[in-house]
Amino acid sequence: MSASNRLKRGFYRQGPDYRFDDQVDFSDIRDTFGFRTMVVGKWVTKEERFISANLIYDALADLAQILQVPPKTIGLRGKLNFAFGHGGQQHVQAHYNSRTRTLALAKNAGGGALAHEWFHAFDHHITKHIFPQHSPQHFASKLWLEHTIGQSHPLNLALNKFYQGVFLEPTGQHANQYVLDCIEFDKRHQQFYMSMPEELAARSFEACIACNEQIVNHFLVSGLNNSALIYPKRDSLKICNNALNDYFSQLGQLLFQDH
Template structure:
């Protein structure tokens, strides 16, 4: 493991994948199996080089943490990636389900990759988990709607993650985590924190932040001891171990299957 301080003070503790070499976004696309990568016109050459290294290490860390092949990050070549192009005012990163694009802002996207990648996964897996979902459907939302999942061992494990995240121990009422999110929505007069896809995305990034041996603030940050965590926006210390057990079991089983296919 190597401790490094990334651009603008972001810290990383993890394997040295590049051994000091510079990568470009073509290598990011090829290594992680993205369909396309788009770079904004206002991204300078220096920014391209720096950001390519940061994105490469963050995605490699995510693949390592989840025990999946790097190319699986691109969700079988269906996921697009953009850096410094388009964007939304005040948003550091977002996932666009219409274009299947994970978009990272040029100067403010650090720390949001794990969260947004979960959205991409939650969207991608919906058609594999449920019959005839909408084009923009998220599996977490479909699961909460009591739609019957397709029979598959992986779907069973993922269902346990959704159940622990969204329902209480009786499985008949919303979880405390869900209820806290509803309170946050009322406070901010919006519908955001309590959406199933947002609840599961924050749960996923909390598992990465708390339980991964690798630390990368470009991959995930703003979770531990954050104001949002103190307000109940992330799973509590009692729920986190249960969630991490399910989510890491899911990706370990998936990873073993994918590694076996490659072998």
């Protein structure tokens, strides 16, 4: 199926109307969501550009709405770059490059992976705020397993609960079943991917976004039930979702006050 046909087939969405049927362009996405740069590949046709811009705009607006944060929060204080149909990896539908701080979507297969990759960007961005003594090149999820988050700020407490929900059982003493299942999967397949800390955290975030009942956007996140990937169990997901709601609602209140 061609990229145009993939985009034309549409992606199920249930949520607020942000554009009122207006056509947006990638410059609108950059300005609305506060990205540092916005790059569109030279092989993206004019038609694909129009269709994908609307899909991406609505998906990011839905993400901001679910997280209860100002739209520009999505661009991570102007540090995050965005690429569509440009700078991705072969056979990969979407990718976050931590070296260049770029979220890249493939034009023919990026739909449904946006929430997952955005969390990679957030997980990378937040490191300098919660682990300032460590290299900002690391993902916070990985550092969380090795170091303690400073507990002086309510936001840190909420984010700490999220990471605890990703990795540990409720007592906080042992790895939860989600982690154990992923470790076992990697052992069977002689790889280290499913149980990578940053992947465990991104899939947990993705699952939290997918379980929102008011806003559903299959360009933002989809396919979890039919995926070969492993996602958190219900109990872990509930803990993660509550912690995320707490963290981002607090963050949103602070950021809205600054506007």
